[in-house]
Amino acid sequence: MKIATFNINGVKARLQTLLDWLERDAPDVVLLQEIKSVDEGFPREAVEDLGYNVETHGQKGFNGVAILSKLPLEDVTRGLPGDESDEQARWIEATVVGNTHAVRVCGLYLPNGNPVEFGADGKPLATGKYGYKLGWMQRLADRGAELIASEMPALMAGDYNVIPQAEDAARPEAWENDALYLYESRAAFRRVLNLGFTEAFRARVRGPGHYSFWDYQARSWERDNGIRIDHVLLTPQAADLMTDVGISRDERGREKPSDHVPVWVDLAA
């Protein structure tokens, strides 16, 4: 069961790019972020024609997540629990019924968190967009703890908007005061890992030079000025099933690319 996460930066503007990739790569399950579309606007038929079931959690203009699956989906839920007042569409989960296992998959688009406000002491304040990010990450940890406790094969994958370590940025010094790399963001990410999750890519690959995002600006792709912010976190029962993992870097060099590329895992499920 090949499961990929992909921030496509607008499903309508990226439809041909998405369809070409789906045909070429044939993932069984796709967790999409930043569809930037309401549910009714999602190009459902074009994706269904390639053999996918489609479940969306859309929002007008911004955010929006979706699950595409060649395998049956059950028990779909939308929205990250823990704050009824949160109206941003950043979380969707479902159970994928595989040949040998059922896998709970959670697709997430973690808040960017910029701009950050700093206090007189120079320390970041947990206010505004950065406060929303940190609060969202606490709710993520709460949901993650439930998944760990379930003792089921499960994963949480998506655009985490967190650079976990210096080696995950071509120029870490450029991100020092950015919400993607501030200590509190990385600490919150590590708290989620410490619940018992395996970060799929780093379970297999070490060292610098592995990125999942290159900004459209300043010739970032041409200079390989990237960051690794799209991650797949596996419960122990899912990690035991992992047979392969990768980042589809080449997608960034194609026609009309997203600024992110797919990150994928293969599970023996």
Place this chain on the structure above:
DNA sequence: ATGTCGGTCCATGACCGA
């Protein structure tokens, strides 16, 4: 280099978010 995209809207470019 305030650099590039995608989306929205009382649009024909300004703004917002990333």
